[in-house]
Amino acid sequence: MKHSAASVLVLIFAFAIVLPSGVVNAGCEMLEYHRVQATPHVYLFEAAEGTTGIVNGNIVAVIGKEAILLVDAGQFPSASRKVLGELRSLSQAPVRYIVNTHWHGDHLLADSVFKDAFPKAEIIAHSHTISEANRHYKDYVENSLKQFPLLMADMRKRMDASSSVDERLWMKETLDCAELAIPEIKITRYLPADRPMDSKLEINLGDLPVVIEHLGTGNTPGDLVVFVEADKLVATGDMIVFPSPYAIGSDLEPWPATLERLMHLGAEVYVPGHGPVLRDTAYIRDVEDLLKTTRTQLSVLYDQGVAKMEAAQQLDTSSFRAKYINTPMRRQAFDQFFVKAAVSAMDSTKKPSKVP
Numbered sequence: 001m002k003h004s005a006a007s008v009l010v011l012i013f014a015f016a017i018v019l020p021s022g023v024v025n026a027g028c029e030m031l032e033y034h035r036v037q038a039t040p041h042v043y044l045f046e047a048a049e050g051t052t053g054i055v056n057g058n059i060v061a062v063i064g065k066e067a068i069l070l071v072d073a074g075q076f077p078s079a080s081r082k083v084l085g086e087l088r089s090l091s092q093a094p095v096r097y098i099v100n101t102h103w104h105g106d107h108l109l110a111d112s113v114f115k116d117a118f119p120k121a122e123i124i125a126h127s128h129t130i131s132e133a134n135r136h137y138k139d140y141v142e143n144s145l146k147q148f149p150l151l152m153a154d155m156r157k158r159m160d161a162s163s164s165v166d167e168r169l170w171m172k173e174t175l176d177c178a179e180l181a182i183p184e185i186k187i188t189r190y191l192p193a194d195r196p197m198d199s200k201l202e203i204n205l206g207d208l209p210v211v212i213e214h215l216g217t218g219n220t221p222g223d224l225v226v227f228v229e230a231d232k233l234v235a236t237g238d239m240i241v242f243p244s245p246y247a248i249g250s251d252l253e254p255w256p257a258t259l260e261r262l263m264h265l266g267a268e269v270y271v272p273g274h275g276p277v278l279r280d281t282a283y284i285r286d287v288e289d290l291l292k293t294t295r296t297q298l299s300v301l302y303d304q305g306v307a308k309m310e311a312a313q314q315l316d317t318s319s320f321r322a323k324y325i326n327t328p329m330r331r332q333a334f335d336q337f338f339v340k341a342a343v344s345a346m347d348s349t350k351k352p353s354k355v356p
């Protein structure tokens with residue numbers, strides 16, 4: 001059975017299906033959101049930092065006088081219902097738009113929570129997002145409940161065999177979080193998006209114009225961003241993830257130019273797909289540098305015929321690591337979701353092209 005790395009990232013939590021009872025998960029915060037007012041019209045519901053194999057995406061609410069636009073909806077219905085309750089305390093306006101920034105389930109599997117509450121809400125996504133989401137999640141619950149025990153058994157084996165203390169910790173915490181996720185899978189109902197949007201769409205939430213735009217390939221080919229000019233704020237989806245970027249299934253070549261376009265929108269506040277509100281471009285520039293140096297090095301290693309495992313060892317990302325990757329869990333997340341993901345693109349169909 002072959003899984004794309006991205007679907008494994010989302011599916012991995014069902015390892016818990018066959019966990020023995022009594023597994024400690026008191027430290028797992030994946031069902032929690034922390035509310036932050038980013039700007040006058042925008043609230044971030046910040047998901048817990050995604051350092052285990054189980055992650056949840058941020059939800060961003062743009063609140064106008066007549067309507068609310070959500071950027072992503074999260075993955076876990078119980079957590080997203082709490083966000084819905086908080087939204088109702090913040091505004092009487094209805095949710096009219098739900099933008100899916102890309103196809104990964106940690107951003108859209110809980111769309112139905114908000115659509116059920118506001119049936120007139122339109123789910124908007126790039127056509128790439130729509131086709132990939134339909135392909136991966138059409139039979140999400142049934143498939144997940146079948147596949148997870150196999151994935152879990154594999155992780156348990158790898159955990160037992162691993163000689164790395166950090167890796168064992170990462171797997172243990174992933175398995176601990178998994179137990180919380182099982183009831184969430186069972187109550188998940190995937191909804192396809194209502195409206196494809198492949199370039200630029202301007203809408204008004206009542207004295208509050210908002211632009212939804214595809215700036216190019218970022219984390220996925222279908223990434224959308226949402227720009228609120230009045231607040232000089234842009235919600236980026238996973239083209240920016242703080243503090244450890246995700247590159248699962250990503251093409252690193254076009255991504256830096258997309259980040260340049262992002263930084264030229266005129267925003268001063270950046271809300272990432274995971275992580276806190278960023279109020280300058282320092283981190284985005286560091287991610288851009290990381291993407292470029294990774295691609296350049298992998299291109300050389302590919303030409304030298306270096307095997308993937310060896311390439312992952314040789315890849316030098318030390319300047320980024322020194323600034324951001326400063327805990328054992330972050331080291332694991334960075335290795336799993338960035339380094340190994342980037343190296344896995346070193347095959348005949350996705351050879352990194354030379355950087356001039």
Ligand SMILES: [Zn+2]
Nearest residue numbers: 057106238273
């Ligand atoms: Zn994500």
